Amino acid sequence: MGKNTTTVKGSPKAAPASALEIANLRKQFGDVTACENVSLTANFGEITALLGPNGAGKSTTIACATGLLNPDGGEVRLLGSNPRTHDAETRARVGVMLQDGGLTSGATAKHLLEYASCLYSHPRNWRVLSSELGIDAFASTLVRRLSGGQRQRLSLALALLGEPDVLFLDEPTAGMDAAVKRRTRELIRAEAERGAAVILTSHALDDIASLADRIIVIAGGVVRADGTLADVESTLGNGTALALDVSATAPAQENLTGFERAVREAATAHGVSLTVNRGPASLEDILVTLSTHSTKEQK
Numbered sequence: 001m002g003k004n005t006t007t008v009k010g011s012p013k014a015a016p017a018s019a020l021e022i023a024n025l026r027k028q029f030g031d032v033t034a035c036e037n038v039s040l041t042a043n044f045g046e047i048t049a050l051l052g053p054n055g056a057g058k059s060t061t062i063a064c065a066t067g068l069l070n071p072d073g074g075e076v077r078l079l080g081s082n083p084r085t086h087d088a089e090t091r092a093r094v095g096v097m098l099q100d101g102g103l104t105s106g107a108t109a110k111h112l113l114e115y116a117s118c119l120y121s122h123p124r125n126w127r128v129l130s131s132e133l134g135i136d137a138f139a140s141t142l143v144r145r146l147s148g149g150q151r152q153r154l155s156l157a158l159a160l161l162g163e164p165d166v167l168f169l170d171e172p173t174a175g176m177d178a179a180v181k182r183r184t185r186e187l188i189r190a191e192a193e194r195g196a197a198v199i200l201t202s203h204a205l206d207d208i209a210s211l212a213d214r215i216i217v218i219a220g221g222v223v224r225a226d227g228t229l230a231d232v233e234s235t236l237g238n239g240t241a242l243a244l245d246v247s248a249t250a251p252a253q254e255n256l257t258g259f260e261r262a263v264r265e266a267a268t269a270h271g272v273s274l275t276v277n278r279g280p281a282s283l284e285d286i287l288v289t290l291s292t293h294s295t296k297e298q299k
């Protein structure tokens with residue numbers, strides 16, 4: 001199934017145009033507004049990345065999108081209907097990998113995969129997944145004794161088991177070593193290529209750059225930008241960023257440390273030349289700025 005195809009397996013009816021549609025989502029935890037007004041869509045055959053600072057509302061959005069949390073306002077439609085009213089057949093078409101995994105700690109990795117595969121009518125071969133994600137090496141270990149990266153691999157395998165039409169991955173590569181991270185990215189890309197809608201969050205900007213077809217930036221519980229990497233950079237970066245390129249002549253070298261602290265003071269007083277380069281703001285610049293703003297707003 002190719003990109004932008006809207007036919008999904010197991011659905012006799014016409015598939016919805018978008019796998020996920022969220023309109024004006026609001027979710028409150030006591031005094032904390034996790035989602036103030038989140039509206040977004042995610043399409044089949046695409047990888048949609050939710051990006052934003054810690055506490056921005058990304059995981060809450062995913063929890064509401066999958067039906068794990070009940071929104072306080074707005075509307076969520078997953079595979080064309082409210083996820084909280086999905087029947088077992090529709091639920092089986094959704095794969096979810098949460099940040100804390102939610103894994104049964106007293107079971108082994110192998111038992112969990114074996115058991116979970118019985119819950120689907122047409123599961124993937126769990127042994128193949130186990131081998132692909134390097135789970136075989138710790139398949140007989142109890143979940144509570146697994147390392148963080150090993151748990152991540154197991155959670156990912158469980159999310160992929162039902163060959164889902166919609167796949168939610170909350171920070172899928174967190175804690176993974178470089179080799180597993182690369183394999184995981186290949187698996188995620190393959191999911192979108194077979195037609196699944198993949199919705200992921202990640203703080204790893206290399207994940208975002210290499211995987212995302214579309215980026216949705218959330219900060220302070222609202223969507224700040226939505227589009228390609230270039231769209232997001234031009235929406236939030238206002239086109240330019242400032243870079244300070246500091247250089248000094250030999251007699252002023254010893255002043256550089258002090259100059260760093262007082263860089264906003266007159267550079268010429270230290271015999272240092274200051275060059276200001278103007279260039280496009282990178283995605284990292286944008287996220288640092290958003291993060292700084294959110295921290296200030298929380299104070």
Ligand SMILES: Nc1ncnc2c1ncn2[C@@H]1O[C@H](COP(=O)(O)OP(=O)(O)OP(=O)(O)O)[C@@H](O)[C@H]1O
Binds near residue numbers: 032059061
């Ligand atoms: N169950 C909960 N009870 C109370 N507050 C919560 C709960 N879940 C989330 N929050 C709060 O809601 C806000 C948004 O949290 P959320 O986990 O959605 O952020 P996030 O964007 O996923 O952050 P991160 O990148 O750190 O994972 C935070 O201020 C968080 O403390």
